[in-house]
Amino acid sequence: MLDFNLVADKYESFYLTPLGRDVDEVEKAMVKKMLHFLPRRHSLKIGCGTGHWTKFFTTMGFPLVAIDISERMIELARSKHLDSAMFLVKDVEKLDFRDESFDNVFAITSLEFVDNLDKAISQIYRVLRPGGNLLIGALNGNSPYIQEKMKKKSSTISHSRPFTPETLHSLLQVFGEPQIKAGVVIEEGRVLDKEMELDQDTLFKKGAFLVGLVSKTK
Numbered sequence: 001m002l003d004f005n006l007v008a009d010k011y012e013s014f015y016l017t018p019l020g021r022d023v024d025e026v027e028k029a030m031v032k033k034m035l036h037f038l039p040r041r042h043s044l045k046i047g048c049g050t051g052h053w054t055k056f057f058t059t060m061g062f063p064l065v066a067i068d069i070s071e072r073m074i075e076l077a078r079s080k081h082l083d084s085a086m087f088l089v090k091d092v093e094k095l096d097f098r099d100e101s102f103d104n105v106f107a108i109t110s111l112e113f114v115d116n117l118d119k120a121i122s123q124i125y126r127v128l129r130p131g132g133n134l135l136i137g138a139l140n141g142n143s144p145y146i147q148e149k150m151k152k153k154s155s156t157i158s159h160s161r162p163f164t165p166e167t168l169h170s171l172l173q174v175f176g177e178p179q180i181k182a183g184v185v186i187e188e189g190r191v192l193d194k195e196m197e198l199d200q201d202t203l204f205k206k207g208a209f210l211v212g213l214v215s216k217t218k
Ligand SMILES: C[S@@+](CC[C@H](N)C(=O)[O-])C[C@H]1O[C@@H](n2cnc3c(N)ncnc32)[C@H](O)[C@@H]1O
Pocket: 004, 046, 047, 048, 049, 050, 051, 052, 053, 054, 067, 068, 069, 070, 073, 090, 091, 092, 093, 108, 109, 110, 113, 114, 115, 156
């Protein structure tokens, strides 16, 4: 497993590049579309990193507890002084929150970096209330862009285990009936679906980012 303490200070530099800005814009638009019907209640953010996505979720009206295993990531996240977010150093595989204590759980590109995904999922299942929602944003292993990054040892992505639409779907099926979307097709340094509509088949095969949403069966 990658020690994120070592990459924390330069973690956000990608978002400052033209490609990073476009990726961020398309990813956020995808997630935003899926958040409409979710209650703006007590929510848990898994693997919050520097708080980049936590800021987005608070802006969308969710009060959050945000956790990360990396102390340096949490230090940087706290320095953002976000209203309605509390940052804690915790391992998702060993959560000490009460059973069924969260209305929503969000994880954006974090579950592909945990040591033991089964342990993480069983903890998420335990702390999410019946009728509550789980939203996962994930790297798509079908994407040629992600496949290239996986080959480069210097890339954070090479330390991940990306999902596919099928593996994300079967992971979320434990909770209920999932919806899966894909997007962020990157070719020649450009995000194609920022400028043009692409068909569903192309997005699932080439999109670098997946979003899965499921409500836990009551
Ligand atoms: C690629 S970063 C994702 C940051 C996220 N996209 C954000 O900006 O909100 C993955 C994060 O998952 C965290 N992580 C990895 N394993 C974890 C675990 N077992 N429990 C909690 N966080 C973990 C890492 O420390 C890292 O900060």
